[in-house]
Amino acid sequence: MDSFKHMHEWRQNIDRFFGESFWNEFDSILKPNIPQINIYRKDYEILCVINIPGIQQIKQIRCEIDGYHLRLQGEIELPAKGYELIQEEIIQGSFNRAIELPYRCREDKVHARYEHGLVFVKLYKDVHDSNKSKTISIEEGEQ
Incomplete structure (x- = not known):
């Protein structure tokens, strides 16, 4: 079972219900x-x-x-070349x-x-x- 496929379907359902601009409200929080x-x-x-x-x-x-x-x-x-990023706040x-x-x-x-x-x-x-x-x-x- 592909869990990401279900997440994508879930997002499409929310887009249909609330409209595609729904996620724009969360842009400053998510990114x-x-x-x-x-x-x-x-x-x-x-x-x-x-x-x-x-x-x-x-x-x-x-x-x-x-x-x-x-x-x-x-x-x-x-x-920080050559290092693995563990935590990113900057x-x-x-x-x-x-x-x-x-x-x-x-x-x-x-x-x-x-x-x-x-x-x-x-x-x-x-x-x-x-x-x-x-x-x-x-x-x-x-x-």
Whole structure:
């Protein structure tokens, strides 16, 4: 008896009953968002602190501002070659994430830096309306 076949049938029955979007509600529980991010706000500024460990070169991270969204792309790969993974709490792998910002941000006034496994992106509120996007250059080191 193939137990996985029965699990697949069980999931199909739930999809038919609740609709295919039923599982979308559990995505953040079953598959946590990577990279993890904290967003802070002060007056007309936003500070995004993004947890991206294991970056050897800044070029591994693509960061873009697009009005109301901060888009991140890259890969988290921890250097543990030759070892068997027993417990995984630091999520690894490719990521492509769009973070919704509390308000539209300027594309021309952005500062980002990578320091000790964290990306700090400082954004400013846009008081003008524009539909452009801009790639963000990340610097290495301390402020």
